[in-house]
Amino acid sequence: MAAHQSTKVLYGLYNDEEDLKHAVKVANAGHLNIMDVFTPFPVHGLDPLLGLKESRLHYLGFIYGAIGALFGFGLMSWVFTSDWPLMIGGKPYWAVPAFIPITFELTVLFSAWGMTITFYTICGLWPGVKAQTLDNRITDDKFCIAFDLTEGADETALKNFFSRTGAAEVNIKTF
């Protein structure tokens, strides 16, 4: 998550994702507590270095899809067998093969919407949310490592770390 209210953040900007990954390794070796890393595009190989566990979003996708399938199939079965059985061309009321297309479409619909809404909610991203942007160039070509200074971190040690790992710029920003 981005910084909260009245948070003092020390951040360094790198010019290349390889520099960033190298810096994260150095920070891990020195037991520095990285608050967050911001990049203009997904950098592969960064997640294990930051100790981020694999996202569990796809499990939810399966669950939402299963709900959609049960809802669709259940609704059609209930309507055509008990609520309003309709005789269509002498075919069985409970016409399972004919229910497959709609069941499938609802599986996909529920899964996609459920996952997408979950994604935006857990990331705290919604229309009207103001981005806690440290630097405008992070969405362009800069790779950023941020440290939280409010917890009484050693500022000089962190600045040393940035200069040792080749950060192009080091700044402090308070939200």
Added chain:
Amino acid sequence: MSQAVAPVRHVLIEGNKSYHNITEDLCSPTEKAPSKEWIIAFSLSAAFLALYTFAIVWTVWKGIGEWGSNRTINWAWDITNFVWWIGIGHAGTLISAILLLFRQRWRTGVNRSAEAMTIFAVMCAGQFPIFHMGRVWLAFFIFPFPNTRGPLWTNFNSPLLWDVFAISTYFSVSLLFWYTGLVPDLATVRDRATGYRRKMYELFSFGWTGSAKHWQRWESLSLILAGISTPLVLSVHTIVSFDFATSIIPGWHTTIFPPYFVAGAIFSGFAMVQTLMVITRKVLKLEEYITINHVESMNKVIVLTGTIVGVAYLTELFVAWYSGYVYEQFAFYNRVFGVYWWAYFGMMFCNVVSPQLFWSRKIRRSIWWTFFLSIVVNIGMWFERFVIIATTLARDYLPSSWSYYSPTWVEISIFTGTMGLFFTLFLIFTRVAPVVAVAEIKSILKVAGDQYIGPKAHKKHEQSPQSAPVRNEDQNAGL
């Protein structure tokens, strides 16, 4: 290492781009005043949109009798146009979903605009069945909901209702997929903007920061959406083909329809992507991102799917003859030599013969040939739907009700008008959002940029992280 893999990889980003160059090139069209070409194109499209609006108001006011459809040929231009537009939409999902699963990197240059095209094409498609209902203010009856009419439910066994579910699911899932991909790029535009534009993009980019965890979830979401969109896109045109295939009309009642419709949809969709991309890359100066390699890859898909469609046409004829069933045989004889013979031969020439020119590498890599043939293919695919629908209905079981159909000015206006709707939306899109996925292009730069691979390569990216500061100077010197 790069030597060993270089021959199979193509350069997909030309011009020795840095990350900043990419941002600059792809975001700047949204920041500048529109070009003269854009204004002319937009005015023309808006004029056709106005024509569409007029013809639709006319239809609703006067009734469906204003169309040329009659008692025998009750599905005519409207369903032809519906299937045509839906088919066009399929390329977007194919490029963004199926090619993502196949790890085809060239999709990155064209996926964003192809997905936008999908959404706009499905919007155009939706107009036809909705207004064909006649009493369009009762259109919500197609959705099953608890009501005071009995309760009267929809017929869940009907392929027409399956279509309602398929098309609406397809539209909304495509929209989610496209917009979620767009959010990081809108944040890039936001961070470059000032004033009211910044406020606008702040709203549309949902507060995106580029945090590592967000990127991880974003990638996970994109992959799963791609995974479920793949069977979805196949199901949509399968269900559209069920509208015909589950009927008992000779010429429609065939099991070959689902795969043949899906191949045709991909075929026409790629042709439309080509038409749009050839113009867009020129007007927005994106030739270094949508390269000749991209154009060639798409032309290969066109020749493949065009050939599949050709085999399907011939298979249909063979099966009709082999069935020994006189009505089936008549339906196909009538299709080829009947009153609409010209549509059949137009279809055969445009869809089966013309794409074969793409076997030639020279033609495949020629912008002018690509543009010309993409238009020919789109005309051919329109003929295909017209042949299947109008020709078949024109000669039904009872010779006394045989009929002929030609469109009225209202139908012609609605059809050309949906093109106005499509191009108006696409042109607005090119002004408000990056038409090439910025973040995705950056993520493939080091495997597909011409400074890293190909004959002009002068950089290697397999260096150890320790030498990083040296490489940075090197990279800045390149600017």
